[in-house]
Amino acid sequence: MAAAMNVLEVSDLHKSFGGVRAVDGLSFTVAAGEILALIGPNGAGKSTCFNLLNGQLAPDRGTVRLLGCDITGLKPHHIARLGVGRSFQIATSFASMTVRENLQTALSAHHRQTWRFWRDAMAQHVPHAEALLSQVGLLHQADRAAGVLAYGDLKRLDLAIALAGAPKLLLMDEPSAGMAAAERGDLMRLVRDLATAHRIAVLFTEHDMAAVFAIADRVMVLDRGQIIAIGDPASIRANPAVQASYLGAAS
Ligand SMILES: Nc1ncnc2c1ncn2[C@@H]1O[C@H](COP(=O)(O)OP(=O)(O)OP(=O)(O)O)[C@@H](O)[C@H]1O
Numbered sequence: 001m002a003a004a005m006n007v008l009e010v011s012d013l014h015k016s017f018g019g020v021r022a023v024d025g026l027s028f029t030v031a032a033g034e035i036l037a038l039i040g041p042n043g044a045g046k047s048t049c050f051n052l053l054n055g056q057l058a059p060d061r062g063t064v065r066l067l068g069c070d071i072t073g074l075k076p077h078h079i080a081r082l083g084v085g086r087s088f089q090i091a092t093s094f095a096s097m098t099v100r101e102n103l104q105t106a107l108s109a110h111h112r113q114t115w116r117f118w119r120d121a122m123a124q125h126v127p128h129a130e131a132l133l134s135q136v137g138l139l140h141q142a143d144r145a146a147g148v149l150a151y152g153d154l155k156r157l158d159l160a161i162a163l164a165g166a167p168k169l170l171l172m173d174e175p176s177a178g179m180a181a182a183e184r185g186d187l188m189r190l191v192r193d194l195a196t197a198h199r200i201a202v203l204f205t206e207h208d209m210a211a212v213f214a215i216a217d218r219v220m221v222l223d224r225g226q227i228i229a230i231g232d233p234a235s236i237r238a239n240p241a242v243q244a245s246y247l248g249a250a251s
């Protein structure tokens with residue numbers, strides 16, 4: 001398999017709401033193990049783009065390919081099953097279950113297993129659950145209820161749950177929102193390490209530019225539904241159009 005194989009290929013994607021062209025002709029790719037940051041001012045079309053990729057919205061035109069297969073217009077559960085994970089926006093964990101049980105439940109769901117008795121369900125996937133918890137640095141919390149975790153640990157659990165679905169592409173809408181700077185750096189570094197280790201393509205939006213420039217391989221800047229720049233972090237920082245439309249305004 002070619003090293004530069006694209007996990008995601010988006011071509012000429014469009015979505016309007018009434019007269020608003022929220023996504024207006026997006027074309028881009030994300031390779032295995034690559035982290036692409038999607039930035040831009042409020043209303044630029046970032047979340048709409050995510051919703052088109054994971055099937056929550058159907059595009060007016062354009063195509064979305066995952067590992068070469070056309071997934072345009074498929075339903076969210078179908079797209080998720082094909083390997084598109086989503087993290088940090090929706091509460092994916094169950095507060096009354098332990099951290100380990102949350103992972104076991106996610107692994108059972110991924111393997112489409114159902115159990116008649118809870119004790120049978122909770123005998124499954126223990127080593128795999130613990131391996132994932134270890135990868136996100138949560139093994140020492142395995143026996144605690146998810147509901148009592150600190151915010152940063154809950155995000156780690158959410159990430160482990162996403163990994164339980166063996167994603168090829170991970171979509172993260174503002175992963176570090178609401179976190180303190182130090183904790184935020186740790187989380188973003190963890191995402192970086194996991195993307196590299198599992199060869200996961202990551203597409204994320206983020207308003208915190210330090211987080212963006214710290215971990216992104218490439219940065220894509222949207223404005224009014226269109227890409228105004230795409231490239232490595234240094235070239236984006238130096239781009240006059242980006243500074244005028246976004247970075248200048250943000251600082
Ligand atoms: N369901 C909807 N119905 C109507 N208009 C919408 C809908 N969703 C988004 N829009 C409009 O589409 C445009 C893009 O919005 P979107 O939420 O994608 O921006 P965003 O880049 O995620 O912004 P933010 O940084 O604030 O999260 C905006 O003008 C928004 O008002």
Ligand SMILES: [Mg+2]
Pocket residue numbers: 046047048
């Ligand atoms: Mg948004």
